[in-house]
Amino acid sequence: MPFTSYYLDASNELHSELEHARVKSTLDSGAGVLWLDIDSPDDSDEALLLEVFGFHPLLVDASLDTNASMARVEDFGRYVFVNARSIDYTLEQDVLRTTNLSMFIGSNYVVTIHNVAMPSVEAIRGLVEIDGRPMAKGPAFLAHAHFDALIQAILPTLERMSDRADAIEEQILANPDDSALATLMALKRSSLALNRSLLPQRDVLSRLGRREFELIGSGVDLYFRDLFEDLVRVQAANDAIRERADTALATYLSAISNRQNEIMKVLSIIATIFMPLGLIAGIFGMNFQNMPGTEFQWGYHIVWVLALVGFVITLWMLWLKRWLVGGHSLLRRQRLRRFVPTAVDPVRLTAYVGRAAARNLQRMTDLPTIRVKQAPLKRRFEPVPFKLAGALVGKLRPRRRSPHQSAHPRSRRDS
Numbered sequence: 001m002p003f004t005s006y007y008l009d010a011s012n013e014l015h016s017e018l019e020h021a022r023v024k025s026t027l028d029s030g031a032g033v034l035w036l037d038i039d040s041p042d043d044s045d046e047a048l049l050l051e052v053f054g055f056h057p058l059l060v061d062a063s064l065d066t067n068a069s070m071a072r073v074e075d076f077g078r079y080v081f082v083n084a085r086s087i088d089y090t091l092e093q094d095v096l097r098t099t100n101l102s103m104f105i106g107s108n109y110v111v112t113i114h115n116v117a118m119p120s121v122e123a124i125r126g127l128v129e130i131d132g133r134p135m136a137k138g139p140a141f142l143a144h145a146h147f148d149a150l151i152q153a154i155l156p157t158l159e160r161m162s163d164r165a166d167a168i169e170e171q172i173l174a175n176p177d178d179s180a181l182a183t184l185m186a187l188k189r190s191s192l193a194l195n196r197s198l199l200p201q202r203d204v205l206s207r208l209g210r211r212e213f214e215l216i217g218s219g220v221d222l223y224f225r226d227l228f229e230d231l232v233r234v235q236a237a238n239d240a241i242r243e244r245a246d247t248a249l250a251t252y253l254s255a256i257s258n259r260q261n262e263i264m265k266v267l268s269i270i271a272t273i274f275m276p277l278g279l280i281a282g283i284f285g286m287n288f289q290n291m292p293g294t295e296f297q298w299g300y301h302i303v304w305v306l307a308l309v310g311f312v313i314t315l316w317m318l319w320l321k322r323w324l325v326g327g328h329s330l331l332r333r334q335r336l337r338r339f340v341p342t343a344v345d346p347v348r349l350t351a352y353v354g355r356a357a358a359r360n361l362q363r364m365t366d367l368p369t370i371r372v373k374q375a376p377l378k379r380r381f382e383p384v385p386f387k388l389a390g391a392l393v394g395k396l397r398p399r400r401r402s403p404h405q406s407a408h409p410r411s412r413r414d415s
Contacts, residue, residue, distance in 0.1 A: 035112070053079075055104060094339065112146065120146065148360050149357045160344070161238075
């Protein structure tokens with residue numbers, strides 16, 4: 001597919017939608033900062049990566065692979081290859097999936113490659129189109145902005161998963177049915193899938209923050225270490241959700257055991273109630289020839305009176321023992337609806353990630369003034385970015401909200 005390109009020249013003027021020849025000349029000049037974003041790459045993009053940029057064929061194959069791969073970072077002298085992981089918001093499944101974002105960081109360029117539309121990339125694109133600040137301090141800071149947006153894009157899903165854990169716990173205490181168990185197992189699998197992606201990514205950010213790579217300068221390492229701490233907090237929140245899922249599973253099994261005990265208790269009560277009735281029916285049902293009362297005119301009615309009196313006395317005794325309370329929750333049929341962890345409005349998610357990334361960029365006070373060259377920009381991801389500019393144009397500051405209002409976007413509350 002056609003790539004999206006932005007170029008910040010030496011005079012701090014931002015250009016967009018560069019042609020193939022312009023990309024090569026810009027790359028050869030070594031001046032300015034070039035960002036090339038490739039979504040759903042094809043054979044022409046592979047040729048561009050191999051012939052123009054001169055990337056290693058194995059790395060190109062890894063970046064073009066649609067299958068999930070582990071987060072990693074490798075230094076090749078002229079460039080640094082980074083493979084990061086984030087949540088795939090294009091899939092609506094009960095168990096979340098992650099996707100790759102491959103980055104090639106050079107001396108004057110950053111190449112990002114992904115196979116699905118990513119809100120984090122759209123958020124950085126929106127910030128670049130507004131004033132170009134993510135590109136103002138060089139390729140390393142642009143890569144940092146992408147990592148920051150990746151982490152921010154995880155937070156809404158984590159909040160939805162935490163809310164779902166609350167709903168599961170309430171459902172288990174009220175009515176532990178199969179819907180609670182299915183939702184619980186899907187939540188646990190989602191947490192495990194996210195943990196498998198976040199754990200290697202911690203090592204990537206740790207290495208980027210230790211001044212291990214020459215292309216990652218001494219000024220940006222502190223920001224990568226800050227991102228490492230943010231990712232540790234995100235992983236701690238995910239671990240807490242997984243622990244809650246384990247605790248909820250144990251509670252579910254205990255509730256099922258208690259419900260079985262309640263069922264046995266009800267059956268025992270029924271057997272106890274009919275025990276005197278069976279005794280009376282057994283006595284008067286014997287076929288002895290000289291059994292007294294067989295010729296009595298009111299014998300049949302007296303047997304019914306004795307049976308009803310025994311039934312009432314048995315119920316009264318069970319009520320005095322408080323054996324007749326409980327078990328009413330067995331009639332409740334409240335069930336949990338289907339839960340999709342990634343069911344977040346893409347427009348609101350992109351705007352939220354953009355605001356969060358803009359707040360971090362505001363800490364860099366020595367950013368130069370950038371002149372954005374007016375040019376028609378081709379929007380390739382509809383409907384994700386069509387409201388992004390309007391959401392970010394308020395001086396790139398977060399909206400004020402009450403202490404009880406969440407900052408994370410969500411499409412709906414699941415009960």
